[in-house]
Amino acid sequence: MAVTAADVKALRERTGAPIVDxxxxxxxxxxxxxxxxxxxxxxxxxxxxKRSGRGTSEGVVEAYIHADARKGALVEVQCExxxxxxxxDFKEFARQVAIHITAMDPEHVTFDDIPEEDVARERAIFEExxxxxxxxxxxxxxxxxxxxxxxxxxxxxxxQKHFNEERYEGKTIEDLRAEVAAKTGENVRIARFARFExxxx
Amino acid sequence: MAVTAADVKALRERTGAPIVDxxxxxxxxxxxxxxxxxxxxxxxxxxxxKRSGRGTSEGVVEAYIHADARKGALVEVQCExxxxxxxxDFKEFARQVAIHITAMDPEHVTFDDIPEEDVARERAIFEExxxxxxxxxxxxxxxxxxxxxxxxxxxxxxxQKHFNEERYEGKTIEDLRAEVAAKTGENVRIARFARFExxxx
Numbered sequence: 001m002a003v004t005a006a007d008v009k010a011l012r013e014r015t016g017a018p019i020v021d022x023x024x025x026x027x028x029x030x031x032x033x034x035x036x037x038x039x040x041x042x043x044x045x046x047x048x049x050k051r052s053g054r055g056t057s058e059g060v061v062e063a064y065i066h067a068d069a070r071k072g073a074l075v076e077v078q079c080e081x082x083x084x085x086x087x088x089d090f091k092e093f094a095r096q097v098a099i100h101i102t103a104m105d106p107e108h109v110t111f112d113d114i115p116e117e118d119v120a121r122e123r124a125i126f127e128e129x130x131x132x133x134x135x136x137x138x139x140x141x142x143x144x145x146x147x148x149x150x151x152x153x154x155x156x157x158x159x160q161k162h163f164n165e166e167r168y169e170g171k172t173i174e175d176l177r178a179e180v181a182a183k184t185g186e187n188v189r190i191a192r193f194a195r196f197e198x199x200x201x
Numbered sequence: 202m203a204v205t206a207a208d209v210k211a212l213r214e215r216t217g218a219p220i221v222d223x224x225x226x227x228x229x230x231x232x233x234x235x236x237x238x239x240x241x242x243x244x245x246x247x248x249x250x251k252r253s254g255r256g257t258s259e260g261v262v263e264a265y266i267h268a269d270a271r272k273g274a275l276v277e278v279q280c281e282x283x284x285x286x287x288x289x290d291f292k293e294f295a296r297q298v299a300i301h302i303t304a305m306d307p308e309h310v311t312f313d314d315i316p317e318e319d320v321a322r323e324r325a326i327f328e329e330x331x332x333x334x335x336x337x338x339x340x341x342x343x344x345x346x347x348x349x350x351x352x353x354x355x356x357x358x359x360x361q362k363h364f365n366e367e368r369y370e371g372k373t374i375e376d377l378r379a380e381v382a383a384k385t386g387e388n389v390r391i392a393r394f395a396r397f398e399x400x401x402x
Contacts, residue, residue, distance in 0.1 A: 061273040061397045063264030069286070072262040074275035076397045191402060194395035196262045196277045201392060
């Protein structure tokens with residue numbers, strides 16, 4: 001089956017992957033969009049892994065203040081070059097992250113940023129509950145892992161779905177970060193954020 | 202000497218004090234602006250002291266991002282009522298504080314926010330230096346106090362002069378805070394701030 005330029009363009013827009021990769025993936029997948037996305041995702045993860053080792057010394061500081069002026073967020077998003085720091089997709093990502101933080105009030109950027117004692121506390125609670133529910137020892141750890149993942153998706157910025165689920169198709173902030181990294185070809189990193197709400201010190 | 206409405210208006214604009222207070226102060230000072238300001242300042246401090254005991258549960262969160270998008274600040278400024286939170290002078294004060302923090306990089310809001318060990322460290326350094334300079338014991342503490350004040354004016358937001366010294370006549374952020382408190386008749390408090398600059402985690 002022939003891959004048309006329109007197919008390539010459509011999938012390019014959906015994935016943000018480089019055009020030549022999209023074309024190759026569609027050809028390899030025999031024109032099947034879902035398969036092509038899977039191929040691109042694997043390739044994307046491979047190059048993202050390469051990228052994530054690279055230093056990020058450039059970037060932007062972005063802010064968002066809610067219309068009521070009672071809450072807002074400040075975020076630093078890093079990339080590798082000044083060139084990408086001025087890229088519109090990169091800047092829009094930083095803007096979306098600031099808006100999302102204001103709306104969703106995450107506690108940490110990544111799971112690794114959660115203090116160890118907090119993870120231990122949650123793990124103990126989930127374990128106790130699973131055992132109290134009479135679960136066998138060999139399934140308790142699976143249940144606990146699943147519950148820790150769910151908890152992380154509530155407190156970890158990268159694991160949260162963008163609050164506008166309709167517009168962003170249920171993608172997480174990490175999904176959006178990976179997309180802008182793929183689009184710009186640079187390692188993109190959310191370095192830190194602050195969120196204030198009046199009276200909630 | 203008669204106090205004219207124009208005199209009152211001019212001094213009112215310079216000080217932000219209530220009109221009746223300005224008129225009384227000018228009359229008491231026999232029309233001397235400098236004396237009248239001194240009277241208003243004492244009165245202002247008295248009412249500010251009364252105000253500073255009152256609770257601040259309303260306010261705004263304000264942000265500023267420098268034109269290069271590489272640095273910015275987020276600040277929470279509190280007042281007593283929703284009404285003042287929407288006041289233009291109050292909002293302009295919050296905006297100026299966000300701009301100032303971005304430019305001047307303070308470390309703490311008030312002197313009391315400096316960790317005790319940091320104050321002790323600076324005090325020890327200044328004391329050692331004063332003694333090494335051969336100062337008598339009875340003047341060392343005065344010298345040290347003066348140097349601690351100077352140090353505070355570098356790291357404490359409220360003690361810093363607004364970075365635009367020309368426009369703000371060398372006033373400190375505390376001076377501007379007291380002015381907006383006088384103008385609005387409410388306790389005004391800078392609750393907290395964050396400042397990010399790319400690559401300076």
